[in-house]
Amino acid sequence: MHSFGYRANALLTFAVTILAILCAFASLSDNLNVPNPSAHVQVLSINWFQKQPNGNDEVSLTLNVSADLQSMFTWNTKQVFVFLAAEYETPQNSLNQVSLWDGIIPSKEHAKFWTHTANKYRFIDQGSNLRGKEFNLTLHWHVMPKTGKMFADKIVMTGYRLPDEYR
Ligand SMILES: *[C@@H]1O[C@H](CO)[C@@H](O)[C@H](O)[C@H]1NC(C)=O
Numbered sequence: 001m002h003s004f005g006y007r008a009n010a011l012l013t014f015a016v017t018i019l020a021i022l023c024a025f026a027s028l029s030d031n032l033n034v035p036n037p038s039a040h041v042q043v044l045s046i047n048w049f050q051k052q053p054n055g056n057d058e059v060s061l062t063l064n065v066s067a068d069l070q071s072m073f074t075w076n077t078k079q080v081f082v083f084l085a086a087e088y089e090t091p092q093n094s095l096n097q098v099s100l101w102d103g104i105i106p107s108k109e110h111a112k113f114w115t116h117t118a119n120k121y122r123f124i125d126q127g128s129n130l131r132g133k134e135f136n137l138t139l140h141w142h143v144m145p146k147t148g149k150m151f152a153d154k155i156v157m158t159g160y161r162l163p164d165e166y167r
């Protein structure tokens with residue numbers, strides 16, 4: 001005997017099953033999206049380069065940061081946080097990481113950009129190791145999804161070098 005309650009229950013079960021299948025498919029399609037972002041950073045100028053009275057080196061740079069992060073955006077992407085770090089080795093530390101610039105990208109429309117900027121955060125070494133120093137500029141990002149796990153990755157750009165003398 002099929003009562004009203006039985007049919008309502010069957011309908012609900014069917015609806016929940018369909019929903020579960022759709023969610024699984026959506027999450028799978030999000031995981032299948034392999035982003036292929038690109039980034040390029042030019043050091044346009046060294047504004048100044050000094051040793052501070054406390055003995056730490058500090059440099060001011062003007063950068064042109066350009067990136068195309070559009071492929072990171074799927075239906076499930078809330079926003080992307082990016083930061084650009086100078087990374088270099090010193091006798092004391094195998095990795096020194098100094099954040100120079102960051103930004104929040106709210107949508108795919110804003111994910112292809114270039115920006116001409118002086119470093120937003122100070123580039124200071126814990127010592128006087130920066131003269132003639134080779135360094136990498138690494139663009140790190142954190143993809144914040146609407147549902148599911150946060151995802152982080154980076155692009156390393158190599159071959160930068162600071163001047164041999166203070167200026
Ligand atoms: C910055 O880089 C972008 C892309 O490479 C380029 O189109 C733009 O002209 C550059 N801007 C400056 C000020 O160099």
Ligand SMILES: *[C@@H]1O[C@H](CO)[C@@H](O)[C@H](O)[C@H]1NC(C)=O
Pocket residue numbers: 087088089134135136156158
């Ligand atoms: C720059 O990155 C390359 C590749 O990841 C790495 O081999 C190299 O040690 C890095 N250089 C510095 C100065 O950190």
